[in-house]
Amino acid sequence: MALPNRGGGRFNPRFQRQVEPEHRINERIRVPQVRLVGDNVTVGIYPTQEALRIAQSLELDLVEISPNADPPVCKAIDYKKFLYEKKKKEKEMKANAKQSEVKEIRFTPSTDDHDFDFKAKHAESFLKEGNKVKAYVQFKGRAIMFQDRGQLLLLKFAERLQEFGALEAMPKMEGKRMLAMFAPKTAKKKKEDAPKA
Secondary structure: OOOOOOOOHHHOHHHHHOOOOOOOEHHHOOOOEEEEEOOOOOOEEEEHHHHHHHHHHOOOEEEEEEOOOOOOEEEEEOHHHHHHHHHHHHHHHHHHHHOOOEEEEEEOOOOOHHHHHHHHHHHHHHHHOOOEEEEEEEOOHHHHHHHHHHHHHHHHHHHHHOOOEEEOOOOEEEOOEEEEEEEEOOOHHHHHHOOOO
16 A cells, blocks of 8 residues: 655655746846847847846846847747637637537438539538548449549549648549548739739
């Protein structure tokens, strides 16, 4: 049986609290001189103590933002606000990254034109939103004999979607399904095509 922890050794909570901040700030900056940047300051190289005094006179923190530069670059900013903005940006980037999904479009070897158009419109809107599209033809029973029909259908689908998405690889069989994957085209071209003001 394990003995209860009595607060000694590495489990001592006092040791856990001493986490180094992400950046060196104020008195933690130990180099002799720094390049000072920021709003309302004269950009230049200063002795660290002077840079610290300038930041304090503005009621800001001196934050080392490029420690590997020579001399290190420090910015006079509100550190708490800086961290808050940084977290907010990271959160937004995560949210944007999550939005890209893989949407599925299902066909059969005997899909008619009306159904094909309906599904193609859905796929176009998925690609416009930045999602990938996985299109597949489902073969049931003896329909497996019509693989060439499935391939033609998916290639016709690729042709229809070429403005919005690129076919990642030729259609291939997986079990009783023939799959084709489409990736959204970037919006860069649209901007280039836009008339110049």
